[in-house]
Structure formats: C-alpha cells, structure tokens
Amino acid sequence: MFPQQTTVLIVGAGPSGMAAALSLHHQGIRDLVVVDAILAGQNFSRAMVIQAATLEALNSVDCLDGILSAGVKVEAVGLRDTSSDILSADFSLLAGHTKFPFAVILPQVKTEAKMLEKMEEEGIKVWRPYKVVSMKPSLRAEEEDLFEVQFESGEFIKAKYVIGADGAHSVVREQAGISFNDPDGDEKHDYGNLSQMAIADVAFTSEPQIFTSERKVSQTLSSGNMVLVSPFPPTASPDPTRTVYRLVSSVPVDLGTAPHEPSIEYMQRLVDRNGPAQLSSDPARNPNPVRIEKMYWSTRYRTRSAVAESYFAPRKPGVSGGFVLLVGDAAHIHSPMGGQGLSLGIRDGISLGPVLKAHIDRRADGSDAAADNLFEEWATVRHKRAVSVVAMTKKAMGVFVAQGKMWPPMLRFVFAVMRFLGGFKFMKRNVAYKLSGLGEI
Ligand SMILES: Cc1cc2nc3c(=O)[nH]c(=O)nc-3n(C[C@H](O)[C@H](O)[C@H](O)COP(=O)(O)OP(=O)(O)OC[C@H]3O[C@@H](n4cnc5c(N)ncnc54)[C@H](O)[C@@H]3O)c2cc1C
Structure with missing residues (x-):
C-alpha cells in the first residue's frame, strides 16, 4: 500500500x-x-565518469564497493589535438588529498x-x-x-x-x-560547435591504438570541436563479446541540427573530421585505419x-x-x-x-x-x-x-606553450584537483 x-x-x-x-x-x-x-x-x-570527491561521498554512506568493483579506475585524463597530447590531469598525484586518487569509469545506468x-x-x-x-x-x-x-x-x-x-x-x-x-x-551564450553534442556507444572494426593502462579517456580538441572517446568497463559493456566505446562529439555548426539518433555514418563523419588520428578511417591520417562497425545506442543534445x-x-x-x-x-x-x-x-x-x-x-x-x-x-x-x-x-x-577561431600559427604556438606547461607535475595535479571536486563538498 x-x-x-x-x-x-x-x-x-x-x-x-x-x-x-x-x-x-x-x-x-x-x-x-x-x-x-x-x-x-x-x-x-x-x-561515464565519477570523480574522487564523489567516491569519497559514496564511501561515507557505504555505497562505494559495488561501484568500484564494476567500474574501471583511471589515473589520467588527457586533452590532445588530432595528432598528440597537449595536457593531462593526473589523478594519481592526488594521493595526499584522498583515499581515492583516481576517477572511475562506469556508465550511469x-x-x-x-x-x-x-x-x-x-x-x-x-x-x-x-x-x-x-x-x-x-x-x-x-x-x-x-x-x-x-x-x-x-x-x-x-x-x-x-x-x-x-x-x-x-x-x-x-x-x-x-x-x-x-x-x-546570458541564455543566448554562443558555444559555437559545442552548442550541440552527438553521443553514441560503438564498436570499431579494430581496437583504436589510443589508450594505455592508466589512460582510458581521450578528449580531442580540433577546429573549435571536441571528440571524446572512452571504453566501457567489461563489466558494464552493452556487448560482452567485444570492446564498446562511448563516443561524444560536438556537432560543427555547418552540419546544422544533428539527427535525433545519429547513424554510424554520421558519427564516422564527425570522428574523421575532428577526432584523433588513431580513430580515423582515412589511411592518409591513420596507418591503421579503423571504422565504426556497430552502434548500440545514440542520441544528441543541446548544451545549456x-x-x-x-x-x-x-x-x-x-x-x-x-x-x-x-x-x-x-x-x-x-x-x-x-x-x-x-x-x-x-x-x-x-x-x-x-x-x-x-x-x-x-x-x-x-x-x-x-x-x-x-x-x-x-x-x-x-x-x-x-x-x-x-x-x-x-x-x-x-x-x-577560441581555438576554432585562431590563426593556425598562433594556435600552434599556444599548443606548444600548453604542452610545455602540461609537462610539469604541478599542472597535471592542479587540473586533476579541479576536476576531482576535492576541496569542495
Ligand atoms: C546526453 C547527456 C550526456 C551527459 N553526459 C554526462 C557526463 O559525461 N558526465 C556527467 O557527469 N554528467 C553527464 N550528464 C549529466 C548527468 O546525466 C546528470 O547530471 C545526472 O543524470 C543527474 O542526475 P539526477 O538524479 O539529478 O537527475 P536525473 O538523472 O535526470 O534523474 C531524475 C529522476 O527523476 C525522475 N522524475 C522526473 N520527473 C519526475 C516527476 N515529475 N515525478 C517523479 N519522478 C520524476 C526521472 O524519471 C529520473 O529518474 C549528461 C546528461 C545528458 C542528458
């Protein structure tokens, strides 16, 4: 009753x-x-991601064990351009601040x-x-x-x-x-290409050579666009027979409104255009070309x-x-x-x-x-x-x-400075600390 x-x-x-x-x-x-x-x-x-401060909060109500055993721990999250790394957040450097110096990848469901x-x-x-x-x-x-x-x-x-x-x-x-x-x-703020996102869970023809054991999230910045890719933990994959990846991509303004359920071809186009070389289906960009072979789910949404x-x-x-x-x-x-x-x-x-x-x-x-x-x-x-x-x-x-609007030589200079600064431990720790939510409640 x-x-x-x-x-x-x-x-x-x-x-x-x-x-x-x-x-x-x-x-x-x-x-x-x-x-x-x-x-x-x-x-x-x-x-897909649970941050360290939230792991602590879940632990405080005894609700962490199941999440840790189902998820995958990630020690680093990288930002890159289409060819190589620019900057990374290194959660392992937060060991002095938390019992959980990592983020956990686990699909929300x-x-x-x-x-x-x-x-x-x-x-x-x-x-x-x-x-x-x-x-x-x-x-x-x-x-x-x-x-x-x-x-x-x-x-x-x-x-x-x-x-x-x-x-x-x-x-x-x-x-x-x-x-x-x-x-x-300012409700009318213009986020350019980032105003719309297309999101899909996919499997590729072969495993993209982009992840390491510590790094399981890759975020690429290219011409004012963003492409994020991350593998599902095996325990939470929609397909137990192969590795499934969550793909999130901004939608370039010139493509108009994204379809409600973006197709394989649509996602492939976004990845080829703005994704990392390792996900490209173009042999000229990627010596081991990969294609999206299967799609399990997709949607689009607007940023607000x-x-x-x-x-x-x-x-x-x-x-x-x-x-x-x-x-x-x-x-x-x-x-x-x-x-x-x-x-x-x-x-x-x-x-x-x-x-x-x-x-x-x-x-x-x-x-x-x-x-x-x-x-x-x-x-x-x-x-x-x-x-x-x-x-x-x-x-x-x-x-x-801003990156999408920059004069290319200027952009290369900015990336070079970011790469230089990103090499320092304090930078990797600061970015990780900011993302982790630690120091706040
Ligand atoms: C496409 C997309 C991608 C996202 N990606 C990320 C990401 O990568 N990382 C991240 O951290 N966050 C992401 N988010 C945001 C994240 O999903 C939300 O912040 C999170 O779901 C919030 O949880 P919530 O419990 O507050 O709300 P919700 O998850 O929305 O849950 C609300 C619940 O309330 C119920 N409900 C609604 N109305 C009523 C009603 N009238 N009566 C009774 N029940 C009701 C609903 O059924 C639902 O179960 C994303 C969101 C979207 C839409």
Missing part, C-alpha cells in the same frame, strides 16, 4: 535522489518515501543499478511509476506544515520535506516557484547552463506547507565538459542527509529559526559550488571555441 503521509518525500530516483535517500537513511531517518515517474532501468546512460542495489539492501523502496504533477500546502489547519503532493494517477501523499531530485525539468522546482537560469544571465535561484524554499507559515530542497540536475545543469554533472548531483544528495537530520532535531527542540539557518547555509554552499562548476565548464568551452 502506498503510504499517505511521510516526513521526507524524495521525488526522483536518479543518482541524486538515491544519494539523498542513502544519506538520510545513514543518518537514521526512516520515515522516507522515494518515488520515480518511470520504471527502473528505463533511463539511458549519460554520464550501472552506477544507478549499484546505488539501487544498496537501497534495496537497506530496505529503501522506490515507488514506481509515481509521477508528481503538483504540490500544494495541505488545507487542514492541523497539517499546516505539510505539503500535499499529487501524482498523475490521482493518488497523493502528504510530506513535511520534499526533496526535488527530479532532473532538469523539475516539477518540484517549478511548483515551489524557484527560477532556473544561466547564472551569467542553468542554476536554481535557491536550493531551499523555506516554509512560510500560513502560506506554504513544508520545506522544499533541490538536488542534482533539478538544481543545476551545464555542459558535460569535465564530467561533473552526475558527480555534483550525488554530492548534493549526500551532503543533504546530515543537514536534514539536524533540521529535524533542532525543530524538535523548538529552535525553528536556527534549524532553517542550517538549510540556508547548505543551500548557499551548494549554490556557490554549482555556479563555480558552471563557470568551469563554460571556461573549458570558451577554450574550444
């Missing part, structure tokens, strides 16, 4: 919602309901499956399909601190705390009246940056019911540059657990204002963090866009 009332309702069982659920449970909060609009496993895989396994182990159920359509304060005087949350099926639930973990098009955020805009107030005006909507006595909190894509979206979205969302969720527990405890002591301050502080920190991640991804996109 679906419960009619709960202390905490989590809307959305993506990575951020599950992280919040595990963290609340870890804090001893048991009166908790998690709902999701779709059935388990129906989401497609998007993110597998990360979600591992988190769900942990939830089931802890006895936390996800109610599906329960799609939230609206949310209003309860009208009964004795329930003035509750929201009444309505589902598409006509059912409803009353809750004191509603956590919006329902992704970029969050109904919770919209119902709470929280705005969601580019922090620079937005951050919720606030992660917390306080209760307004007599006007609104309970408390609204946002985590994950419901609170921030940005380009996938640097693989930050999933990692940041999981950290939002996990960081919320102790704060919500303290809020409940303080209110039980009658310290309502002090309790709300805890949420305000948490929301301010998370907001600041999201704004800085958005700025980082925009800066990275800016480098790609």
Whole structure:
C-alpha cells in the first residue's frame, strides 16, 4: 500500500535522489518515501565518469564497493589535438588529498543499478511509476506544515520535506516557484560547435591504438570541436563479446541540427573530421585505419547552463506547507565538459542527509529559526559550488571555441606553450584537483 503521509518525500530516483535517500537513511531517518515517474532501468546512460570527491561521498554512506568493483579506475585524463597530447590531469598525484586518487569509469545506468542495489539492501523502496504533477500546502489547519503532493494517477501523499531530485525539468522546482537560469544571465551564450553534442556507444572494426593502462579517456580538441572517446568497463559493456566505446562529439555548426539518433555514418563523419588520428578511417591520417562497425545506442543534445535561484524554499507559515530542497540536475545543469554533472548531483544528495537530520532535531527542540539557518547555509554552499562548476565548464568551452577561431600559427604556438606547461607535475595535479571536486563538498 502506498503510504499517505511521510516526513521526507524524495521525488526522483536518479543518482541524486538515491544519494539523498542513502544519506538520510545513514543518518537514521526512516520515515522516507522515494518515488520515480518511470520504471527502473528505463533511463539511458549519460554520464561515464565519477570523480574522487564523489567516491569519497559514496564511501561515507557505504555505497562505494559495488561501484568500484564494476567500474574501471583511471589515473589520467588527457586533452590532445588530432595528432598528440597537449595536457593531462593526473589523478594519481592526488594521493595526499584522498583515499581515492583516481576517477572511475562506469556508465550511469550501472552506477544507478549499484546505488539501487544498496537501497534495496537497506530496505529503501522506490515507488514506481509515481509521477508528481503538483504540490500544494495541505488545507487542514492541523497539517499546516505539510505539503500535499499529487501524482498523475490521482493518488497523493502528504510530506513535511520534499526533496526535488527530479532532473532538469523539475516539477518540484517549478511548483515551489524557484527560477532556473544561466547564472551569467546570458541564455543566448554562443558555444559555437559545442552548442550541440552527438553521443553514441560503438564498436570499431579494430581496437583504436589510443589508450594505455592508466589512460582510458581521450578528449580531442580540433577546429573549435571536441571528440571524446572512452571504453566501457567489461563489466558494464552493452556487448560482452567485444570492446564498446562511448563516443561524444560536438556537432560543427555547418552540419546544422544533428539527427535525433545519429547513424554510424554520421558519427564516422564527425570522428574523421575532428577526432584523433588513431580513430580515423582515412589511411592518409591513420596507418591503421579503423571504422565504426556497430552502434548500440545514440542520441544528441543541446548544451545549456542553468542554476536554481535557491536550493531551499523555506516554509512560510500560513502560506506554504513544508520545506522544499533541490538536488542534482533539478538544481543545476551545464555542459558535460569535465564530467561533473552526475558527480555534483550525488554530492548534493549526500551532503543533504546530515543537514536534514539536524533540521529535524533542532525543530524538535523548538529552535525553528536556527534549524532553517542550517538549510540556508547548505543551500548557499551548494549554490556557490554549482555556479563555480558552471563557470568551469563554460571556461573549458570558451577554450574550444577560441581555438576554432585562431590563426593556425598562433594556435600552434599556444599548443606548444600548453604542452610545455602540461609537462610539469604541478599542472597535471592542479587540473586533476579541479576536476576531482576535492576541496569542495
Ligand atoms: C546526453 C547527456 C550526456 C551527459 N553526459 C554526462 C557526463 O559525461 N558526465 C556527467 O557527469 N554528467 C553527464 N550528464 C549529466 C548527468 O546525466 C546528470 O547530471 C545526472 O543524470 C543527474 O542526475 P539526477 O538524479 O539529478 O537527475 P536525473 O538523472 O535526470 O534523474 C531524475 C529522476 O527523476 C525522475 N522524475 C522526473 N520527473 C519526475 C516527476 N515529475 N515525478 C517523479 N519522478 C520524476 C526521472 O524519471 C529520473 O529518474 C549528461 C546528461 C545528458 C542528458
């Protein structure tokens, strides 16, 4: 029987919602309901990388072992032009900062499956399909601190705390009246070729000679474009008989709008045009030409940056019911540059657990204002963090866009300087530190 009332309702069982659920449970909060609009496993895989700070956060709620055993550890991530390396982030140099001096490659569906396994182990159920359509304060005087949350099926639930973990098009955020805009107030920002991305899971005619045992992600910068390639871990591959690669490519503006499901030929064209020589099908560029032979899945998407005006909507006595909190894509979206979205969302969720527990405890002591301050502080920190991640991804996109417009001799000079600086350990460590999310929460 679906419960009619709960202390905490989590809307959305993506990575951020599950992280919040595990963290609340870890804090001893048991009166908790998690709902999701779709059935388990129906989401497609998007993110591939989990950063060190997020591994630490997952470890803090005992949800890391399954993820580590399914994923592949990467010590370095490289940025290159079409022929050779320019700069790399070396996560192994972070050993003094973390127990996990690496990033983990694992497709998002597998990360979600591992988190769900942990939830089931802890006895936390996800109610599906329960799609939230609206949310209003309860009208009964004795329930003035509750929201009444309505589902598409006509059912409803009353809750004191509603956590919006329902992704970029969050109904919770919209119902709470929280705005969601580019922090620079510039929705029309031009990311050139990087405004659209085509993404596909593919197998090649032969294994491209581009990866080493430490380096399993390659990102190529070419004429204002980006091509990223990374092999699936064998435990999470869509095809156990061969190596499958995740391919992400920007779509050059002159190609117009990318198809909904880019074909093998379309992806091959992008790779031949802007990818590393080792992935090229052209014998003139690649002595061991490779072609995309099989495609398992593909899609395209548009790059957009937005951050919720606030992660917390306080209760307004007599006007609104309970408390609204946002985590994950419901609170921030940005380009996938640097693989930050999933990692940041999981950290939002996990960081919320102790704060919500303290809020409940303080209110039980009658310290309502002090309790709300805890949420305000948490929301301010998370907001600041999201704004800085958005700025980082925009800066990275800016480098790609500028590179595409540069005079070739100037570009060669810039790359030479970057290669020179990139040879220093401090540079490899700094880039890794920035990507890892360490030093932040
Ligand atoms: C094409 C693409 C590529 C990406 N690549 C990367 C990458 O390389 N690296 C990276 O870190 N990130 C990447 N991201 C971003 C990453 O996937 C997200 O940051 C991550 O999924 C956020 O998790 P979430 O739990 O906040 O939201 P979601 O994963 O969107 O989960 C939201 C959940 O809420 C449920 N829901 C929605 N509405 C309702 C409702 N009304 N009622 C009930 N449930 C609801 C949904 O069914 C879903 O399960 C990519 C995103 C896209 C689209």
